[in-house]
Amino acid sequence: MITVGLLGCGNIGRVIAAGQENFKITAVYDVVPARVEAFGKEFDAKPFSDFTAFLAEPTDIIVEAASVLAATEHAQEVLEAGKDIVIMSVGALADIEYRSRLIETARQLKRKIHIPSGAIMGLDNISIGQISRIDKFVLRTTKNPASLAREATERTQLFSGKAHDCVRQYPKNTNVAESLSIACGRDVDVELWMDPDEDRNMHEIFFEGEFGEAYIRVRNLPSPDNPATSYLAALSILTLLKNLDNPLVIGA
Numbered sequence: 470m471i472t473v474g475l476l477g478c479g480n481i482g483r484v485i486a487a488g489q490e491n492f493k494i495t496a497v498y499d500v501v502p503a504r505v506e507a508f509g510k511e512f513d514a515k516p517f518s519d520f521t522a523f524l525a526e527p528t529d530i531i532v533e534a535a536s537v538l539a540a541t542e543h544a545q546e547v548l549e550a551g552k553d554i555v556i557m558s559v560g561a562l563a564d565i566e567y568r569s570r571l572i573e574t575a576r577q578l579k580r581k582i583h584i585p586s587g588a589i590m591g592l593d594n595i596s597i598g599q600i601s602r603i604d605k606f607v608l609r610t611t612k613n614p615a616s617l618a619r620e621a622t623e624r625t626q627l628f629s630g631k632a633h634d635c636v637r638q639y640p641k642n643t644n645v646a647e648s649l650s651i652a653c654g655r656d657v658d659v660e661l662w663m664d665p666d667e668d669r670n671m672h673e674i675f676f677e678g679e680f681g682e683a684y685i686r687v688r689n690l691p692s693p694d695n696p697a698t699s700y701l702a703a704l705s706i707l708t709l710l711k712n713l714d715n716p717l718v719i720g721a
């Protein structure tokens with residue numbers, strides 16, 4: 470049985486904990502002490518309010534489902550402790566120097582950094598961008614203003630530019646932009662819109678290159694406990710964890 474240390478006892482953490490089967494969350498950590506205590510009690514995991522103690526607890530893998538800040542602060546430490554890591558807050562890897570350092574540490578210590586597909590589809594074959602020519606890559610994300618903790622009476626563009634800059638400005642809403650950039654091997658173009666008539670978290674991907682062209686549209690239902698996060702993102706990380714010990718690897 471794979472043992473998991475969960476960093477972040479919020480909406481995604483709860484979906485993962487409720488779906489445990491062939492893995493067991495044995496240790497949990499959060500910046501909110503009351504939350505980590507209650508979560509630990511509910512899911513029979515040891516609660517920690519001190520990160521060093523949490524990391525010292527014997528676990529096979531650490532799952533970050535907290536925030537870009539948490540991933541930035543802790544991912545390196547996790548790898549140096551000899552543990553694999555799943556990073557949900559992929560925006561932390563928009564810092565190229567930091568990303569390179571993490572990859573180098575993982576390589577040296579023979580550890581893995583897993584990036585779940587998150588709130589989008591198609592991340593598998595978008596990786597062909599690493600080996601073949603890409604002519605155009607645009608992510609257009611549209612969310613209800615409530616999902617962005619804003620108010621608007623009409624469709625409004627919030628951002629147009631590169632993924633690295635977008636996720637720095639909207640770290641709770643555009644991690645997918647960084648996942649796409651990592652997958653296809655370049656800093657992709659991003660448009661972020663809020664639309665009061667859109668009740669889903671919509672991600673449209675326009676992708677053209679040597680292979681031909683693709684258009685992917687995902688209209689996600691928001692998570693029950695956090696409208697900023699699509700439910701698909703939580704299901705994605707749960708699927709990744711369930712497949713960690715599966716000898717059959719599917720997808721590019």
Ligand SMILES: NC(=O)C1=CN([C@@H]2O[C@H](COP(=O)(O)OP(=O)(O)OC[C@H]3O[C@@H](n4cnc5c(N)ncnc54)[C@H](O)[C@@H]3O)[C@@H](O)[C@H]2O)C=CC1
Nearest residue numbers: 477478479480481500534535536539558587588644698702
């Ligand atoms: N890759 C993707 O497709 C997606 C990634 N995300 C990322 O996942 C994160 C978690 O999402 P949810 O569970 O919906 O958020 P949430 O807000 O429901 O839960 C986050 C939990 O992490 C805790 N936390 C925050 N910063 C922390 C820190 N520095 N140290 C320890 N605990 C900390 C909070 O107290 C909270 O309990 C988001 O903030 C976002 O960065 C979210 C959606 C999609």
Ligand SMILES: O=C([O-])CC(=O)C(=O)O
Nearest residue numbers: 588642643644645698699
């Ligand atoms: O859940 C989503 O739709 C996407 C999201 O918040 C993110 O990428 O950070």
